[in-house]
Amino acid sequence: MSNVPLLEVDDVSIEFRTxxxxxxxxxxxSFTVAKGEIVGLVGESGSGKSVSAYAAMGILDAxxxxxxxxxxxxxxxxxxxxxxxxQALRGREMSxxxxxxxxALNPIRTVGRQIGDVLRRHGxxxxxxxxxxxxxxxxxxxxxxxxxxxxxxxxxxxGGMCQRICIAMALACEPKLLIADEPTTGLDVTTQxxxxxxxxxxxxxxxxxxxxxxxxxxLAAESCDRIVVMHAGHVVETGPxxxxxxxxxxxxxxxxxxxxxxxxxxxxxxGAIPGNLPDLRAPLPPCRYRTRCQRALEVxxxxxxxxxxxxxxxxxxxxFGPLHPQPTANAAGQLRSGDGSAVxxxxxxxxxxxxxxxxxxxxxxxxxxxxxx
Amino acid sequence: xxERSRLELIGRRLLSAVPSVFGVVLVTFVLTRALPGDPAVxxxxxxxxxxxxxxxxxxxxxxxxxxxQFFAYVWNLLQGDLGRSLMTGRPVLTELAERLPAxxxxxxxxxxxxxxxAVPLGVxxxxxxxxxVDHLCRVVVTAGxxxxxxxxxxxxxxxxxxxxxxSPSPLGxxxxxxxxxxHVTGFYTIDSLLAGDFETFRAALNQLALPAxxxxxxxxxxxxxxxxxxxxxxxxxxxxxxARAMGLAGSTVLWTYAFRNALLPVITTLGMVFSFMxxxxxxxxxxxxxxxxxxxxxxxxxxxxxxxVQGFVLTMALLFVLVNLTIDIIYTLIxxxxxxxx
Numbered sequence: 001m002s003n004v005p006l007l008e009v010d011d012v013s014i015e016f017r018t019x020x021x022x023x024x025x026x027x028x029x030s031f032t033v034a035k036g037e038i039v040g041l042v043g044e045s046g047s048g049k050s051v052s053a054y055a056a057m058g059i060l061d062a063x064x065x066x067x068x069x070x071x072x073x074x075x076x077x078x079x080x081x082x083x084x085x086x087q088a089l090r091g092r093e094m095s096x097x098x099x100x101x102x103x104a105l106n107p108i109r110t111v112g113r114q115i116g117d118v119l120r121r122h123g124x125x126x127x128x129x130x131x132x133x134x135x136x137x138x139x140x141x142x143x144x145x146x147x148x149x150x151x152x153x154x155x156x157x158x159g160g161m162c163q164r165i166c167i168a169m170a171l172a173c174e175p176k177l178l179i180a181d182e183p184t185t186g187l188d189v190t191t192q193x194x195x196x197x198x199x200x201x202x203x204x205x206x207x208x209x210x211x212x213x214x215x216x217x218x219l220a221a222e223s224c225d226r227i228v229v230m231h232a233g234h235v236v237e238t239g240p241x242x243x244x245x246x247x248x249x250x251x252x253x254x255x256x257x258x259x260x261x262x263x264x265x266x267x268x269x270x271g272a273i274p275g276n277l278p279d280l281r282a283p284l285p286p287c288r289y290r291t292r293c294q295r296a297l298e299v300x301x302x303x304x305x306x307x308x309x310x311x312x313x314x315x316x317x318x319x320f321g322p323l324h325p326q327p328t329a330n331a332a333g334q335l336r337s338g339d340g341s342a343v344x345x346x347x348x349x350x351x352x353x354x355x356x357x358x359x360x361x362x363x364x365x366x367x368x369x370x371x372x373x
Numbered sequence: 374x375x376e377r378s379r380l381e382l383i384g385r386r387l388l389s390a391v392p393s394v395f396g397v398v399l400v401t402f403v404l405t406r407a408l409p410g411d412p413a414v415x416x417x418x419x420x421x422x423x424x425x426x427x428x429x430x431x432x433x434x435x436x437x438x439x440x441x442q443f444f445a446y447v448w449n450l451l452q453g454d455l456g457r458s459l460m461t462g463r464p465v466l467t468e469l470a471e472r473l474p475a476x477x478x479x480x481x482x483x484x485x486x487x488x489x490x491a492v493p494l495g496v497x498x499x500x501x502x503x504x505x506v507d508h509l510c511r512v513v514v515t516a517g518x519x520x521x522x523x524x525x526x527x528x529x530x531x532x533x534x535x536x537x538x539x540s541p542s543p544l545g546x547x548x549x550x551x552x553x554x555x556h557v558t559g560f561y562t563i564d565s566l567l568a569g570d571f572e573t574f575r576a577a578l579n580q581l582a583l584p585a586x587x588x589x590x591x592x593x594x595x596x597x598x599x600x601x602x603x604x605x606x607x608x609x610x611x612x613x614x615x616a617r618a619m620g621l622a623g624s625t626v627l628w629t630y631a632f633r634n635a636l637l638p639v640i641t642t643l644g645m646v647f648s649f650m651x652x653x654x655x656x657x658x659x660x661x662x663x664x665x666x667x668x669x670x671x672x673x674x675x676x677x678x679x680x681x682v683q684g685f686v687l688t689m690a691l692l693f694v695l696v697n698l699t700i701d702i703i704y705t706l707i708x709x710x711x712x713x714x715x
Contacts, residue, residue, distance in 0.1 A: 090619060091620030153710070
């Protein structure tokens with residue numbers, strides 16, 4: 001049981017059925033969150049980060065359907081589970097904080113009462129003691145004068161304070177998994193840092209797993225153990241935070257990093273990523289980054305996209321080896337990646353399950369170590 | 374802190390109603406003076422000559438300046454003197470006091486019926502989009518908007534009185550077999566219950582059913598539409614998503630989180646609907662021979678009974694002010710944000 005990750009998203013595809021067509025929001029998305037680790041989910045707006053989080057919580061919109069794959073919390077399936085079972089899980093085992101904290105709280109209910117609602121539902125608080133329990137929950141996230149704050153309405157508090165309240169509410173019942181959906185967007189920089197410190201410290205102190213959704217790569221680099229990069233509903237690259245930022249393998253990750261401003265880089269050096277996210281309602285190429293990619297090759301139109309793990313694969317000459325056995329092994333034998341090294345078919349694969357700490361990429365023509373430098 | 378500021382807010386709302394009331398008095402005064410026709414001629418009668426008309430004019434104070442007349446009017450109002458009705462020869466205040474409870478009883482019962490049907494309908498339609506409840510809601514809203522009250526009234530009379538015979542004859546508040554209950558509130562249903570007279574209560578309710586249904590169907594549409602729209606909006610609000618993400622029970626999310634927030638615009642709508650109903654009353658009371666202020670006002674207008682019309686307009690305007698004041702106060706009680714931004 002100890003090997004079972006807290007959250008497991010395995011080969012999940014999600015579609016939204018809307019009036020203007022079927023939106024293929026996620027395709028073959030896989031990632032895990034283990035106990036005690038903070039995983040960053042990064043990518044542009046619209047890349048499917050929030051949809052992944054909502055699916056993990058089982059709070060997808062009615063129009064959203066999981067068409068393939070499995071989402072599991074500690075081995076228990078989330079997709080397909082009964083709403084009643086999910087309600088028992090949410091708030092107690094896994095909980096979530098959102099961006100724009102001021103609208104995330106009920107405007108006509110005191111924040112203490114809102115935390116009390118969660119505690120009475122999951123934390124065994126009673127009609128008599130919910131108030132003290134809520135104040136205690138506020139004190140845990142180091143809110144000064146918690147007894148007075150508990151009586152306040154959200155509109156009477158600052159955005160940073162509201163986010164602390166949301167964190168207090170999310171953590172009131174000591175969940176094992178926290179999903180934070182852009183928790184610091186719209187807050188000023190000092191508040192951002194304070195909020196992130198708070199989340200990181202609470203995760204470490206409680207051994208809680210966390211999924212941090214952000215488009216801020218600095219923030220991700222500072223707080224996360226591992227990074228999952230998403231683009232247009234695909235996971236394009238995953239890996240430990242140092243390796244991924246030091247040697248990005250996917251062209252998209254490299255462009256994202258090049259587009260990130262930093263103090264020692266002038267504005268002229270910041271490269272915008274050409275093009276836009278593709279229309280997810282239209283027919284899509286196997287690689288959804290194809291039209292924006294400067295390293296695209298003819299082979300990029302082949303299906304399916306390879307899942308490659310960096311280095312250390314015995315019996316291959318190149319820097320990459322396949323992560324999973326390729327379903328089209330006969331075709332894969334003839335494929336060549338951009339630098340001329342063969343991408344070996346995983347004919348003998350299957351005996352070693354991929355380790356989450358491997359640096360993996362889904363691309364026919366990933367950047368080589370020396371190129372990224 | 375919160376409690377005292379709320380009381381203060383309510384006090385301020387009450388004070389702010391004073392100018393409205395003064396405005397209402399001023400407008401009714403000017404309005405009746407601006408109406409065509411010379412009251413002195415009417416009061417003097419058909420056969421009066423110039424001299425007697427002038428004498429009547431002097432007796433009524435109509436020869437004095439408007440300012441003097443206005444102060445005299447206000448002075449009389451303060452003493453509860455609304456003048457005398459030409460049609461009945463009785464004080465207008467007595468007439469209105471007798472008839473107002475009939476109108477109010479009808480309006481309140483109709484409003485309760487409308488709320489009782491429209492709010493659940495709107496909530497169900499919003500929680501189950503594109504289900505049969507949603508379609509029913511749409512049909513009811515369209516029908517309620519497009520059918521005029523006198524038509525609905527006559528249609529209901531035709532079905533339930535003429536065809537089915539379930540309802541008593543649509544003539545007034547009580548069948549002639551029954552005596553009105555002793556006067557306490559003026560509402561026959563409540564008074565008969567207070568007197569423990571269930572027989573009369575049932576008779577009064579039977580009599581009330583069709584006109585209240587007519588008026589209720591008319592006011593159902595805006596309430597149902599607003600409830601549905603408002604619920605749809607709060608159900609997709611961020612704080613409802615948070616409540617769901619915290620695993621709160623479905624009923625808590627729906628009622629404590631979504632519905633209470635959705636109520637705010639619904640309450641505003643209720644205020645407007647109540648005002649519309651006071652107007653629609655006039656027609657419904659006509660169709661059902663309901664002895665309310667509406668039918669009295671129509672008769673008074675036809676007979677150029679200015680004191681009565683003036684009294685009616687004043688009463689209605691005061692009711693409007695009262696309704697809006699009540700809505701404001703309810704709002705202050707529900708929404709902690711009221712008065713803070715201002």
